Every structure is written in structure tokens, then in C-alpha cells.
Amino acid sequence: MSNTVSVFSGFQLNDIWFMAEAAGRTMLISAVSIVVGTMVGIVCGWGMNAGNFIVRSTLGPVLDLFRSVPLLIQLVLFYNFFPIIGWALDPFASGIFVLSLYTAALVTQVARAGIDSVGLPMRRASRSLGMSYWQDMRYVVWPIGLRAVFPAWVGVALSVMKDSALVSVLGYVELLRASQILITRTQEPFLILAVAGAFYFALSYPLSKYSQKLEERWAS
Amino acid sequence: MDYNFHWRPVFNKLPELLSAGLTTLEVATLSMIIGIFCGLLLAIARMSDNKLIRWPATVWVELARNTPALFQLFFFGFGLGAFSIHLSPYFIVVAGLAFNNAGYLAENFRGGFQAVPDTQIRAARSLGMTSTQTYIRIVIPQVLRIVYHPMTNQMVWAVLMSSLGMMVGFRELSGETQFFASKTYRMFEYFAVAALIYYAIVKVILGGAKLASFRLFRY
Numbered sequence: 001m002s003n004t005v006s007v008f009s010g011f012q013l014n015d016i017w018f019m020a021e022a023a024g025r026t027m028l029i030s031a032v033s034i035v036v037g038t039m040v041g042i043v044c045g046w047g048m049n050a051g052n053f054i055v056r057s058t059l060g061p062v063l064d065l066f067r068s069v070p071l072l073i074q075l076v077l078f079y080n081f082f083p084i085i086g087w088a089l090d091p092f093a094s095g096i097f098v099l100s101l102y103t104a105a106l107v108t109q110v111a112r113a114g115i116d117s118v119g120l121p122m123r124r125a126s127r128s129l130g131m132s133y134w135q136d137m138r139y140v141v142w143p144i145g146l147r148a149v150f151p152a153w154v155g156v157a158l159s160v161m162k163d164s165a166l167v168s169v170l171g172y173v174e175l176l177r178a179s180q181i182l183i184t185r186t187q188e189p190f191l192i193l194a195v196a197g198a199f200y201f202a203l204s205y206p207l208s209k210y211s212q213k214l215e216e217r218w219a220s
Numbered sequence: 221m222d223y224n225f226h227w228r229p230v231f232n233k234l235p236e237l238l239s240a241g242l243t244t245l246e247v248a249t250l251s252m253i254i255g256i257f258c259g260l261l262l263a264i265a266r267m268s269d270n271k272l273i274r275w276p277a278t279v280w281v282e283l284a285r286n287t288p289a290l291f292q293l294f295f296f297g298f299g300l301g302a303f304s305i306h307l308s309p310y311f312i313v314v315a316g317l318a319f320n321n322a323g324y325l326a327e328n329f330r331g332g333f334q335a336v337p338d339t340q341i342r343a344a345r346s347l348g349m350t351s352t353q354t355y356i357r358i359v360i361p362q363v364l365r366i367v368y369h370p371m372t373n374q375m376v377w378a379v380l381m382s383s384l385g386m387m388v389g390f391r392e393l394s395g396e397t398q399f400f401a402s403k404t405y406r407m408f409e410y411f412a413v414a415a416l417i418y419y420a421i422v423k424v425i426l427g428g429a430k431l432a433s434f435r436l437f438r439y
Contacts, residue, residue: 068376068422069415070383072394077415080407084223162288169387176290183298190302193295197287204286 022178037103045111114145240396255321263329284323309390
């Protein structure tokens with residue numbers, strides 16, 4: 001029996017489970033933020049496109065702010081802002097709040113480009129066929145615009161998935177944070193980072209290839 | 221709301237924050253220059269017929285585009301430690317950002333290269349230029365013009381991504397802000413000012429790029 005106490009212990013089987021759980025949390029926080037952010041972003045994109053001067057001149061700069069300030073700063077800022085106004089939000093809720101707003105800021109541009117991609121003649125034609133404004137939106141603008149910007153939306157969603165790694169700064173244990181915890185314990189940075197990177201890659205690569213293929217097919 | 225905002229400690233440290241902002245700009249610019257250079261090489265390598273050249277370039281580009289930037293920084297920071305390569309925080313950030321920029325720029329450049337007609341290359345070659353001369357004097361200037369706008373966007377991304385330096389212990393604008401904020405516990409005030417400085421940096425870059433484009437693309 002040796003007298004030295006080993007502080008570090010090697011990579012074990014249940015560490016894989018620990019990382020898988022963390023990967024699940026990464027997926028959860030990004031899925032919720034992408035869904036909420038996309039819905040808000042579509043409404044904002046419509047507002048930027050069809051809204052009057054007041055709507056556009058308030059919405060534009062605000063969304064621009066979210067695109068021009070690093071996500072890391074936004075996260076820390078809001079996380080420390082909520083207690084000031086008396087909300088007790090945990091890292092998960094604050095993370096979702098900020099990531100959703102960030103997604104919304106990016107999706108707004110995509111949605112706006114989608115509506116713009118449907119030409120005015122087409123929309124006049126649908127209106128003169130007797131469609132209401134909302135029917136025109138639902139049956140003409142939505143399907144055509146979606147086709148035009150779907151690949152761009154996939155790009156935004158994937159970048160939000162990757163950026164969700166930054167929520168670790170608030171102490172939320174997602175995949176990258178979990179791997180850092182494991183690195184501290186096992187002192188095997190290369191192996192663990194490779195596993196974490198492989199997970200992100202496995203999620204992101206097929207989707208980006210798929211959207212690229214869709215883009216090529218729809219372009220022709 | 222019973223929170224008292226204290227802005228004075230932030231204003232006292234404003235000179236430090238602004239000079240940290242310059243560090244941010246320096247790191248972003250340096251990583252961008254390396255990124256443009258590597259990105260051009262990657263784009264050319266990906267169009268090569270030789271598998272041994274094409275494959276490593278493809279792996280680089282796909283890794284840079286499909287993993288988080290923070291992961292890439294951690295990799296340069298801690299991952300390389302496994303091979304007893306220890307970089308200083310400054311080089312971790314520069315190397316990580318350059319790796320990331322190169323991957324994203326390579327895809328833009330590839331589109332740019334494809335937009336230059338083949339006939340121009342043939343014309344240049346038939347005028348007696350070598351292949352290298354053709355690339356440097358005919359193709360690349362046109363590619364840089366086509367990708368000018370994506371490149372400005374990437375520069376903005378580089379500034380935003382450099383904030384990740386905070387996570388690997390580099391004292392650029394975010395790291396410096398974090399340092400002072402944890403000294404005084406004025407988290408919100410410090411980070412609000414940092415956000416404003418970032419916003420100003422981004423606006424200056426976009427404005428400068430617009431002005432430069434008038435000068436560069438007169439013809």
C-alpha cells in the first residue's frame with residue numbers, strides 16, 4: 001500500500017454517463033431557445049418587414065444591439081440584472097432567456113429576408129384572387145419564403161446550439177462545462193475534449209450537410 | 221427595486237477597460253490576418269485534385285465550422301497540454317480564433333474562387349504568366365473583392381468571439397471586466413459598460429469597412 005494519496009482518478013465508465021447527461025442538457029437548453037427564439041424572431045421579422053416607421057425604428061436598433069454585443073457579455077449582464085429587478089432566475093432560466101433573445105435577433109433577419117424573397121407581383125396576384133392578408137401570408141408567403149431561407153435558418157439554429165456552450169459561464173453544467181469538471185478530476189484533457197467535440201460535431205455536421213444539399217436542390 | 225447603482229468604480233477603471241478594448245481589437249485583427257492567409261490556402265487546397273492535400277483541409281474546415289468556438293479555445297488551451305505544448309493565454313486566443321476564422325473564411329473564399337471565370341485564368345496563362353502569378357495577380361484580387369462583405373462580418377465575429385478569452389484567463393476586454401467586476405462586486409455596472417464598448421468597436425469596424433470599400437472599389 002503506497003502512502004501517497006492520489007487526488008486524481010482516471011476516466012471511468014460512469015463518467016460517460018455524466019457527459020451524456022450534460023449533452024442532454026445542452027440539447028434541452030438549445031432546443032428550447034431555438035423554438036422560442038424562432039417564434040419571436042418570425043414575429044419580429046414580420047414587424048421589420050410590414051411594420052410602420054415606429055415599429056421598425058424601435059425594433060431595429062434593439063435587435064442590432066443583441067447582434068453586436070458578445071453573447072458571453074449578454075449572459076453575464078442579464079444574469080446579474082435579474083436580481084436587481086427582483087427576479088430569482090437560475091442559470092438555466094437566464095440562459096434560455098438570453099439565448100432566445102439572441103436567436104430571435106438572428107432569426108429576425110432570416111425571416112425578413114424570407115418575406116422579402118416573395119416578390120410583390122406574386123403577393124398582389126394572391127390578393128387580387130380574393131385572398132385576405134392572412135391567407136396571402138399563410139398560403140403564399142410562408143411556403144415560398146420558407147423554402148428560400150430554410151437553409152439559413154438551419155445555420156442559425158446550429159450556431160445557437162454551438163453557442164449554448166457559453167451558458168457554462170453562469171454555472172449551468174452543459175457538455176463543455178461537464179468536460180471541464182472531468183478534466184479537473186482526471187487530468188486527461190485530450191481524451192475528454194475529443195469526446196465532447198465529437199458530440200457537437202456529430203450533431204452539427206449531418207444537419208449542415210443536409211441543409212447544404214437542400215439548398216443545392218432547391219436552387220436548381 | 222432596492223439596488224443602488226454604483227458607476228464610479230467603473231468610471232475610475234475606464235482607461236484600463238478602454239486599453240483592454242484595444243487588446244481585443246489587436247487579438248481580433250491578428251487572428252483575422254492569420255485566418256485570411258490560412259483560409260486562402262485552405263480554399264485552394266480544397267479545390268485540389270490531390271486527396272492528400274484536399275483531406276486535411278476539409279477536416280480543418282469542417283471541425284472549425286461544426287464545433288463551438290469555446291471548444292476550440294479549450295482545445296488549444298488544455299487539449300494541447302496533453303502533448304506538453306503550453307501556450308500563453310494570448311496565443312491560445314489568437315490560435316483558436318485564427319483556426320475558427322480560417323475555417324469560416326475558407327468556405328467564403330471557395331465561393332469567391334468559383335465566381336472568377338475560368339477564361340480569365342486561361343487568358344492570363346496564355347499571356348505567359350505562371351500559375352502562381354495568375355493566382356496572385358489575377359484571381360486573388362478579384363476573390364478578395366467578392367468576399368469583402370463576408371470578411372467584414374467575420375471580423376465582427378472575431379471581435380465578439382475574442383470575449384471567450386475570459387474563459388481561458390486572457391485579460392482582453394471581457395477578461396479585464398471580469399477581473400475588476402469580481403474585485404468590486406459591481407458585476408452589472410462593469411459588464412454594461414463593457415457591452416457598450418463592444419458595441420462601439422463593432423460599429424467602428426462596420427463604418428470603417430464601409431468607408432474603405434468606397435475607396436477600394438471605385439472602379
